[in-house]
Amino acid sequence: MNAEAATEAKPRDREATRQRLLRAARSLFAEHGYEQVTVRMIAAAADANIALVGRYFGSKAGLFGEVLAGEPTVARVIEGDPEGLARRLGEYAAERMYSDPESPILRSLERSAGDPEIQELVRERLRNAIIAPMTAGLDGPDAQARARLATAVFLGIGTMRRLLGPEVPTPADVDRITAVFELCLRPHT
Amino acid sequence: MNAEAATEAKPRDREATRQRLLRAARSLFAEHGYEQVTVRMIAAAADANIALVGRYFGSKAGLFGEVLAGEPTVARVIEGDPEGLARRLGEYAAERMYSDPESPILRSLERSAGDPEIQELVRERLRNAIIAPMTAGLDGPDAQARARLATAVFLGIGTMRRLLGPEVPTPADVDRITAVFELCLRPHT
DNA sequence: GCGGCTAGTAAACGAGCGTATACTCGCCTG
DNA sequence: CAGGCGAGTATACGCTCGTTTACTAGCCGC
Missing domain, CATH: 1.10.10.60 (Homeodomain-like)
Structure with missing residues (x-):
């Protein structure tokens, strides 16, 4: 017993x-x-x-x-048709802001940066698993800069959630966050 | 000697x-x-x-x-007329992404969260010195949610810069980031 | 000129960390 | 059934951390 x-x-x-x-x-x-x-x-x-x-x-x-x-979590969100990428990112980020049912390793990316060896691992992971595939779905010469900005927003939302606690997202929030991602990823103004 | x-x-x-x-x-x-x-x-x-x-x-x-x-750094950016807030945030974030001449304590906010006591300090600082004054300049019932989102973007850009290193921002980057902040802060879609 | 308040110092303490070592025990082969 | 390989264990090592304590030395009022 x-x-x-x-x-x-x-x-x-x-x-x-x-x-x-x-x-x-x-x-x-x-x-x-x-x-x-x-x-x-x-x-x-x-x-x-x-x-x-x-x-x-x-x-x-x-x-x-x-x-x-061994972490495939974000691939599902990032890969797929580039058309709905912003929407998927928006929904994922909004949900992440609310509650974290499954625990994505992405959440540890922002706060794991002490040991240089770890920082290198995180950097590589960020580049290869997030920015690179996201960039691949975009057009234009500044595709990487846009993917980078979208990733920044993504990480920032996670940071806020961690620091301030979850907040129930309204549909308007999801729409707004999605719009932000669309703006980040749009080829040119 | x-x-x-x-x-x-x-x-x-x-x-x-x-x-x-x-x-x-x-x-x-x-x-x-x-x-x-x-x-x-x-x-x-x-x-x-x-x-x-x-x-x-x-x-x-x-x-x-x-x-x-004792850190007044961000107040200068956040306070002031709400009209140009997005622009100021955009320029500050873009510059922060590039190089950090003076070292703003804000940079330590995202990565200082181990000790619960510290986390509480950071949380309070984030609320009182950034989100609250930013919310004060906005209209609408969801003003705080919008300020929160803008702050998330702000922090995220800092995190990316720290993890991936600085990147020379083009004027287009500044414009795009500014547009993102405008979208975050806009009353309603 | 000197005694006492106080700024500054040296050293150690206890705790927690990642890591390494020496060992025990269970299973599987022959 | 005997032997040994390897999974699992208990424990200790060396280090660094934040903090504390006992001490030294300089200044200022009397």
């Missing part, structure tokens, strides 16, 4: 333990950001030993990198 | 030392954010003893709070 089977049985299974650590890390990083999460928290959440983080991922930074790499 | 007079003479002057610590802290916090700055760094930069931080400001958090309180 004690805390034996938290989520599922735990036989000696390297891969299963690895996955538990990965899932726990993903959840915690998304919730609190890289710096605020300790390997002890991750190990406890995964019901695993601290040393296994080092054993399976080399280091905390390595684990974070693997979490980032 | 050794490192005696770094910037100015240093007689036993409580107030002067306090100010040196305050200035050093302001600069470092703005550059690296709260978490990344240690009291040892501050004391070294101020050419003062570590213990004085505790003595004069109570704690590192207290020092940060005093730095925040």
